[in-house]
Amino acid sequence: MTEAEFLFSLPRPSVAVAGQSRRFPVRRIWCVGLNYAAHAREMGKDPAKERPFFFSKPADAVVESGSTIPYASMTGDLHYEIELVAALHSGGAEISRETALDHVFGYAAGIDLTRRDLQKRARDEGKPWDLAKGFDQSAPLGAIAPAAQVGHPRGGRIALAVNGAIRQQGDLSDMILDTAGIIAELSRYVRLAAGDLIFTGTPEGVGPLRPGDVAEGEIASIGPVRVQIAG
Template sequence: MNRSEFVFAPPPVPSVAVEGGSLRFPVRRIFCVGLNYADHAREMGKDPGAEPPFFFTKPADAVVESGATIPYPSMTGNLHHEIELVAALGSGGADIPVEEALGHVWGYAAGIDLTKRDLQKKARDEGKPWDFSKGFDQSAPIGALRPAARIGHPQSGRIALSVNGEPRQAGDLSDMILGVAEVIAEISKYVRLAPGDLIFTGTPAGVGPLRPGDRIEGEIAGVGAASLAIAS
């Protein structure tokens, strides 16, 4: 179809920078993993032995370029940061075996899952969906992707985040309850994964509030960094 066949011009394709050049990675969907680090599950009042990781989504256009300044979002007084390893898929499928899953990963990046914690808690307590606490505008800042062909598939390494230079989160990728391969295999049981899908794989302990004027910096050893600022 060309543009004349649409009621209005289609929006631009959301995309993420690729390290070392001008290429962009087009984003199809964003999947996220909740409670994938035991220490974070416990700080959220959950028992990681009884409540396994689970999945939710964000819209593709929630992505934000690293280094951007974004407004403090509406309808919240408790915005939280969550640093995460992001896997970007270059191919996909349904019912992907664990042993084949990493072959579908094109690259990795550091990402920050922004969360309206007050809305999330209220929705959870009332047994309602938390879409508006996770899938709001500009809720998925992400650094430049590094191809897996160059860096391999990180199984361990420091993952950390600071706010205004103050350390907030620190952990190791090896602490994930479900590794990247297991996450891909599990999600593919429910939906057919495809090129352009991003997976935010969960966050370590230390999540906390952000305020107008804050500067956030996250990093993952061997993968890269992501930063953003909250407008004053």
């Protein structure tokens, strides 16, 4: 369809690509929960009994690294979660683990912002917690580093600092499902496609952000992400 066939035009969410002027268009955002054993335990879960699971955020939740964003509404407990994000340039259904990484264009550092109080309340009441994860500006993202340049990370430091103090620190090798495993399993539930972003889970140490705080994350060989909460 041409633009003239629509009632109105909409902005296209996109992410910067390291070293390029062209941007990565975002189709959908998928996320993995409880993919680091230590984080699962700090959330009161037993990683031996509960497998990682999937949820989503809207595409327009992406936030450019370096932005200042408002403290999220309807929460008094806004949390940070640093994550490796895989950006896909192709996809499909029932993707094999052996070919999964062929679909990855590159990787970025991302922060999964979470309304923790809403999440806990919804969980306790047995209700969906979409609004705890999929709210406006809940996905700050650094520039995508093309896999052709950085490869496919299987290990390396992942960390986040708040106002210069380290709060989260782990290694990508601690993931229960690695990137290939995530893509293969997720593609059993949905058909993945070019433009999909996958947040791959967070290590232990998640905690609250306050107005005025600066959260800075970094992943070895991939790059940084930075966001400030407006005072």
